[in-house]
Amino acid sequence: MSLVGHKPPPIFRRGPAPLVRLMLFVSVCLAMLVSDLRFRYLEVFRHAMSVVTYPLQMAAATPADVVRNASVYFATLVEVQRDNAELRRQQLGSGERLLRYELLQQENAHLRKLLEMAQRVQTRSIAADILYNAPDPFARKVILDRGAQQGIEPGLAVVDAGGVIGQVTRVFPVQSEVTLLTDRNQAIPVQVERNGLRGVLFGVGQGRLEMRFVIGSADIQPGDRLVTSGLDGVFVPGLPVATVVSVDREGDAFAGIVCEPLAGVERSMQVLVIGRVDLPPAPPAPAPPVEKKKGKGR
Amino acid sequence: MQPSNRSSRILLPAKGWFIYLSLFVALGLEYIPTGRTPGVPDWVALVLAVWCIREPLRIGMGTGFVFGLLVDVGLGAALGQHALAYVVLAYLVNGLARRLMWFPPLQQALHVLPMLLASQVLMVVVRMIAGAEFPGWSYFLSSFTSLLLWVPLTYLLLLPQFQPVERDDNRPI
Numbered sequence A: 001m002s003l004v005g006h007k008p009p010p011i012f013r014r015g016p017a018p019l020v021r022l023m024l025f026v027s028v029c030l031a032m033l034v035s036d037l038r039f040r041y042l043e044v045f046r047h048a049m050s051v052v053t054y055p056l057q058m059a060a061a062t063p064a065d066v067v068r069n070a071s072v073y074f075a076t077l078v079e080v081q082r083d084n085a086e087l088r089r090q091q092l093g094s095g096e097r098l099l100r101y102e103l104l105q106q107e108n109a110h111l112r113k114l115l116e117m118a119q120r121v122q123t124r125s126i127a128a129d130i131l132y133n134a135p136d137p138f139a140r141k142v143i144l145d146r147g148a149q150q151g152i153e154p155g156l157a158v159v160d161a162g163g164v165i166g167q168v169t170r171v172f173p174v175q176s177e178v179t180l181l182t183d184r185n186q187a188i189p190v191q192v193e194r195n196g197l198r199g200v201l202f203g204v205g206q207g208r209l210e211m212r213f214v215i216g217s218a219d220i221q222p223g224d225r226l227v228t229s230g231l232d233g234v235f236v237p238g239l240p241v242a243t244v245v246s247v248d249r250e251g252d253a254f255a256g257i258v259c260e261p262l263a264g265v266e267r268s269m270q271v272l273v274i275g276r277v278d279l280p281p282a283p284p285a286p287a288p289p290v291e292k293k294k295g296k297g298r
Numbered sequence B: 001m002q003p004s005n006r007s008s009r010i011l012l013p014a015k016g017w018f019i020y021l022s023l024f025v026a027l028g029l030e031y032i033p034t035g036r037t038p039g040v041p042d043w044v045a046l047v048l049a050v051w052c053i054r055e056p057l058r059i060g061m062g063t064g065f066v067f068g069l070l071v072d073v074g075l076g077a078a079l080g081q082h083a084l085a086y087v088v089l090a091y092l093v094n095g096l097a098r099r100l101m102w103f104p105p106l107q108q109a110l111h112v113l114p115m116l117l118a119s120q121v122l123m124v125v126v127r128m129i130a131g132a133e134f135p136g137w138s139y140f141l142s143s144f145t146s147l148l149l150w151v152p153l154t155y156l157l158l159l160p161q162f163q164p165v166e167r168d169d170n171r172p173i
Helices: A018-037 A043-073 A077-115 A287-296 B016-031 B043-054 B061-075 B081-100 B105-129 B137-162
Strands: A123-133 A141-144 A157-159 A164-171 A176-180 A187-192 A198-205 A208-212 A225-228 A240-248 A256-261 A270-276
Touching (some): A018 B061, A018 B081, A043 B061, B016 B043, B043 B061, B105 B137
Antiparallel strands (some): A123 A141, A157 A164, A157 A270, A187 A198, A187 A225, A198 A208, A208 A256, A225 A240, A240 A256
């Protein structure tokens, strides 16, 4: 008697074999990983899923909030008084500098008008606190306590008192995620403050930065300060980023330039999110071909 | 009837809502921001492994996939990273469920440890292929803290199944 055509009774029916199901799920996971990490297609899906996870995340953040608030609550009076005195002294200093800055800004605007140059980019800034390191141990990211409701947008630069620490990469309603400069996937266009030489700064992990695609014979030396060039149309130009630590001109056509961030990238707690008020018009045409020629000449 | 595990106790079947409640509580624990503290256990993987042993017909790769995605979204990890790890974990634990039931909890924990490590190694490999930096050996500490938590957690999750709905002295359970 053949069993072909007889289905097993419902209590024994368990769907496809485990190995088949494993292969199915693994291929779905791999497809998702590729489309998320390579093409960033799944941000919409992520937003939809966060509707479910958000209340739970808010609830889970409470213990961390309690710990943070408790440390503020139990700060001693002496500490607060000392901080206060320090801040007053700093404010005096910065007030005086601000006066001079405003004077210089007016003078600069006047001179630019005289020379018929374009006005410098207007900026806006939002102060924020770093809440905690992002939980993903594979990336160097932090979470800020300001989000879309306070006007944070993806792509804005984040600075502390020393210079740029990173860039806003993801925005939630009342929080946002900042990718630090030292993350392996983070790049920032910079120029040497001394002579305007342009390049791109990459994170290489272990808290170090590397300036790539600068030819070996370029005029760059240890101790040079790097500032944002603003050529990307996202960052505000002129923000301090890093200092050059060592330049290796041996090896292939490009120099190996190791840099050290000026800001306390992995230490700072209070930061400023800086953005342009409006995107500037397209950059002047002659600038990019110069870069390209450099690249071809290797 | 042929016994299917070594325990002499006959347990009530686990309630569906209790299984999913425990998984969601684990998800909440997973979301607690601990920064880069090494050795924080992967709660969802742990609870998932317990249920994969106890209820292999109900909890398996599908549940692992869904909760993996929820973890990915909540932690801001690459979408599919934890899902992949949990699917593989659920496959391994489900396959060994019948065997594992014959061991006392401590030896079960020793069986589960390499599977948890395998799922972590998988995540490291996937992310490093994508260009992330190596998170350091302390990343694998979380599997070992999970090992310590296995016995109390198994007991906690089986607690509701120990008691019958109504008490009857003439009944064996």
